[in-house]
């Protein structure tokens with residue numbers, strides 16, 4: 001029987017904010033899946049990723065975006081462009097702030113930018129689990145001087161405080177529309193993308209300083225091995241310098257093994273299949289500053 005969508009709502013919700021405010025944490029909470037990787041390091045998300053929440057009477061297409069910052073190289077420029085362009089297509093704009101840092105220049109820039117859009121806008125001040133409640137008021141006062149929102153909601157994406165209320169407001173703001181994507185689809189990215197990201201997440205968890213930012217991961221092969229009932233995945237980890245390659249491989253290959261084991265476990269959970277993960281590390285000098293390299297590594 002053909003489904004009717006008389007009372008259905010659907011639309012794009014751009015989730016924007018400076019790096020590390022908790023955009024991906026919030027979206028994963030709503031989806032109940034790790035659609036986007038998360039880390040305590042800023043600039044974790046690098047691509048615009050659609051995460052699709054399907055319910056009986058609505059479909060929210062969350063647009064997870066890279067944190068908006070002052071770019072220092074071509075990769076950074078690409079990331080900020082991905083984030084800012086998501087505002088154009090959005091039906092609803094959700095700006096996130098971090099209650100623990102207050103309003104910084106990057107937040108101010110973004111607030112000024114979104115104030116130019118005549119769309120439904122919600123402000124979420126995140127990480128309220130980590131502050132004393134009186135610290136919220138000065139943040140909201142400062143926001144009001146720069147931009148006006150339809151809703152102001154303090155939340156904790158980590159602990160789920162007020163996240164239901166925020167979701168309810170987002171649904172209210174959605175336009176009447178039939179679903180925009182098939183209702184069994186969770187993301188706009190292929191499985192290979194999510195696999196590469198899960199590997200990158202494990203690298204972010206185990207490396208420091210410049211390395212997390214210098215790493216790109218590409219899945220080279222993704223093959224069904226029916227005789228063994230598993231999926232063979234070959235992935236290349238690109239770094240910018242031989243010294244970084246040495247650190248990622250580690251003494252006797254121990255670091256790469258640790259990254260590989262942790263990544264494999266998450267990938268198996270994500271795919272619901274057994275996986276053989278074959279990891280290689282290669283040096284690709286200055287890839288973050290090279291437009292051809294960015295294209296080849298999936299930033300296009």
Ligand SMILES: Nc1nc2c(ncn2[C@@H]2O[C@H](COP(=O)(O)OP(=O)(O)OP(=O)(O)O)[C@@H](O)[C@H]2O)c(=O)[nH]1
Pocket residue numbers: 017018019020021022023024025026037038039040041042043044045046065066067068126127128129130155156157158159
């Ligand atoms: N205390 C606290 N920490 C949070 C909360 N939400 C997210 N975090 C933490 O903040 C860090 C960044 O979270 P992400 O979800 O990766 O942030 P993001 O905005 O997607 O960051 P980018 O992708 O770099 O732009 C992680 O360590 C999260 O665990 C929260 O509500 N409370």
Ligand SMILES: [Mg+2]
Pocket residue numbers: 023024025036037038044045065066
């Ligand atoms: Mg993110």
